[in-house]
Amino acid sequence: MYKRILVAVDDSATSNAALDEAITLAKALGATLRIVHVADEAPVRSAVGLEAILDVTQVEEAMRKAGTALLEAAAKKATDAGVQADTALLESEDKIELAHRRVAEWIVEGATAWQADVIVAGTHGRRGFARLFVGNVAEDLVRLATTSLVLVRGK
Template structure:
């Protein structure tokens, strides 16, 4: 029986679709949600550029803080929406490489299922940019449901 669902979310166009499908699944099961957002250097060019001056470092720190606040606000809004729908939800924000972070948190939290979106990357773009959903499917210790973008 599915009781704990880890929901990996980012702030792109798949986020709402993943969340909506998770609520549809979780509500009748009375499952608990753990909403996760992983901040990563690849999401923001300023994070991957080495700061060389105090001005550069301040700009980097400001951009990171803005990204962190916006992502946390998104998670909290989604948690409120879940609770309004009668689904218990908690939030976590982490920093690192998304695939391994998602798998580790799922294991630590005791997730029965991981919900993750897919951008539909194939071929060279998947090889160059990576695929979080592909990593999670192959490394998670529990079941994984991949939510695809509509065709």
């Protein structure tokens, strides 16, 4: 069964449900848990003219700090439930690469590098314009993942 479980978190209610599911699976199976967050700076980097109104580097640093805090809280939740977990903030130093990669690509690459048996992620169930505008990481994961995948639906 699953020995290495990777869960992606983004501080949404759906991602919190995915974390809960991953913790439950890890505890039941005696599996190792890795919690990841993608520092998705692409919207900041791709917004033309944004650097004229704000310090893009400062915004990116704030995003990294928030991602790190999110990972620390998720790891504490796992530890409190009796599951040891490590964390990884997925990002790139290459700003051109960063602007052209989807969040799901980062997650799949992280899962492959860590040799995960399964990826657990939340699905927001967006439809229509919201799905077109925001995108759907879960749908991309279904297309890209090379491992098993557990999708946890939002309420």
